[in-house]
Amino acid sequence: MNNYKLSNFNFGRAFIYLILLFFALIYLAPLYVMFTTSLKDIEEIRSGNLMALPLDPTLYAWKKAWSSACTGSECQGLAPYFWNSVRIVVPAVIISTVVGAFNGYALAKWKFKGSELLFGALLFGCFIPFQVILLPMAKLLGELGLANTVTGLVLVHVIYGVAFTTLFFRNYYVGIPTELVKAAKLDGASFFSIFRHIFIPLSTPIFVVTIIWQFTQIWNDFLFGVVYSGSGTQPITVALNNLVNTSVGGKEYNVDMAAAIIAAMPTLVVYVIAGKYFVKGLTAGAVKG
């Protein structure tokens, strides 16, 4: 909390509120536009403008976006790809989080020769542009028979997600006093007992942060999705992009917008409900560097 205030109380503070509100509107504007456009019909879109409210709101665009819009050669809407994303995200988040928890625990509390180096090497992996692994990973997936499969995508997300999840857990566990581990060792607890009885009960906050982070990253991913999926196994981000860029018979902007909102919905909902933890995740990972 800061104790300083602007010298000219009323004018200064009014100005600040004004600016903040102004930017709040700017940040919200695209969301507003997306919603209103998705509820209009095509005629209204062509004749009206971005900011106008829908005269006669209709769910036509939503229904089409979900079940019959064309995403390339298929015209099944986003529904099947929504479920693809679910099938990718759920296992990938669970596996990468659990592995990250064990890794973070081992690195934070059971240091050995080279453990810091290992951590550094892992950390580095969070920063590489994924373009450098795209080609060899494609080859690997091909050889494992996982090209264009959901399993393949889950594998990729787990592999490259573990670097982040390990970082989160390790930084969190470093903050737990090591004397707890010493006391537990004297009490006769083993590596896994200590984890189970002492660390896991303390880990709810970091589990939440990590799961939300991973869920958001993986659901919103496009790069891995577009490179490693086939026409039936695409995640929703890829399908959305296809939908928007397919203009069979004239562009239906309302359908595009409805589709975009559908794609964004899960992570937005998660953010609204648990945004506090999401922010913690962002800044925890970043500020520590």
Next chain:
Amino acid sequence: MLNFLEKNLPKIVLAPTTIVMIVCMYGFIIWTGLLSLTKSRMMPQWDFVGLDQYARLFNNPRWDVAVDNLLIFLILFIIIALILGLLLAIFLDQKIRVEGAIRTIYLYPMAISFIVTGTAWKWILNPGLGIEKLMRDWGFVGFEFRWLVEQDMAIYTIVIAAVWQSSGFVMALFLAGLRGVDDNLTKAAKIDGASTPRLYWHIILPLMRPVFFSAIVILTHIAIKSFDLVQALTGGGPGYASDLPANFMYTYSFNRSQIGVGAASAMIMLFGVLAVLIPYLYSELREKK
């Protein structure tokens, strides 16, 4: 035997991740690097041709455009996001009553996919029906905004969308930093007679140096990886006027069957990231010592 297992349990737990990391990060980087030295086209062909592919890359006008775009994008994106983020953080730090709500609004764009962002802004900046029409409907007859389809201006639309998406994050970083400033410091300054603007300029901002650097590193990282946003917003167009290196790499590797060139471009991207990352890490480590 059991004793050996127990003693080495931490290492055993970390082993799978370590192996995967060695193969899928460092191993793959080497693979891509080697590939960039071959004359591979559609499939990997291990005929080494030295730095030929790099020569082809640098002589490719499309690559030049991509690199130029990256520089423009980087500089504008970082500067605008930093200034905006800092300003909003400072304002938000002034004991605002609805701080929580405003923070939520500033940050929600980070929760959605770049594809969704690109789709939304593509519509907002639509030449005939987007902002241009809005402004005209509001009375600014003759207002033109066709950046999306103009060769020289397309890249700036990417800047706009990226700033919209990421400045909230920068704000969060700075807000956390501002909150970390010792109260006693500001009290002492006030007693010494510092007015609020001077307080910020001379005392608080210099304390924000580490946050500046963290933010720059992360924003650079986001910029260099920017692939999704371009695909959705402009598709790299018109033509390839708004291409970025990440898009170039994808196009050449997966659409044009030129994986040798693609690998070379990926390696250049990696070097770019390292060029920023390594000095930063080095200075961080030096400070710690």
Next chain:
Amino acid sequence: MGSISLNGIKKSFGEIEVLKDINLDIKDGEFLILIGPSGCGKSTLMNLIAGLEDLTGGEIVIDGSDVSEESPKDRDIAMVFQSYALYPTMNVARNICFGLEMSKMPKEEQEVILKKVSSLLQIDHLLDRKPGQLSGGQRQRVAMGRALARSPKVFLFDEPLSNLDAKLRVEMRTEIKKLHKRIGTTIVYVTHDQIEAMTLADRIAVLKDGELQQVGTPYEIYNDPVSHFVADFMGSPGMNFIECVVKDENLIIESGGQKYEFSIPCKEAINNSKLDVVMLGIRPEMLTEIQPSIEKNTYIHKVKFDVDVLEPMGADTVAIGQWNGNEVMARLSPESGNIAGKGFDLQVDTSKAILFDPNSGLRIR
């Protein structure tokens, strides 16, 4: 039962030698205190005894068996930490019984022990609370309870009272002493507080830079230190050290503007050392106001003393002045302290005075 032998203990962290060559035998049931300045290695030694760190050299024998390679849980040792290290998500009862739980003791037996321990430490009304809901003193007791529950061969205490306020510290000190009397298990206790050391210990081991300086009873350490370092460490206010010229087996002292010759008991020492200048060690309580009665005594001297600073401590007043240009402290009664100033009449009892070599700091005998 709980005897400990430390033979040739060495510990290095990389290049840094933290413990150089520690040899110490601790008797069963003894209360041994490890004391020394920060960084002397006392906590490291504790960790080695507990098995929380590996030895670089030497061996540890507990109750006759070599446990140097054993893991902590197989050494039958319990430890109370400075920060208590209570498991934050478990209630007091589970904290205390956790070690028993890990050794798969049946629930009923655990209950019996829990009852015994919690009533002994008077924490039976706290069993359902979590550590976060306890006061510092209560947490301390729970930590001790956790250690007691396992009926180990040895108790290790790592500065357990440092986090308590002064009053509580005195209370708990007495409790620990009573506890030791009751259960009689060997205790190895680390502290940097020499008052704790003097009041609790059967024997004190003074450590400096990874080496044992002296091991002895509190009386021995206080009255018969082997070096300047040990003498300086124990006692508050500390021992006075004055450099004196030797003259005919006496020491020359300049005080209050006058010269005096002090005779001291260790005449042989002066002769043996063949030194012209020695360091005199004499405790402040040997410098007082003039006491009535006492028979004539060659070791009682009366000198003039210029008092520079007075520090009233309640029960007595410390008067600070100079001898031979060295700062010297005397302990006066509060009444004398009130009037003490320049030219104060000071009585000096040199019967317990000791001598040190001014260069090596070692005791001259």
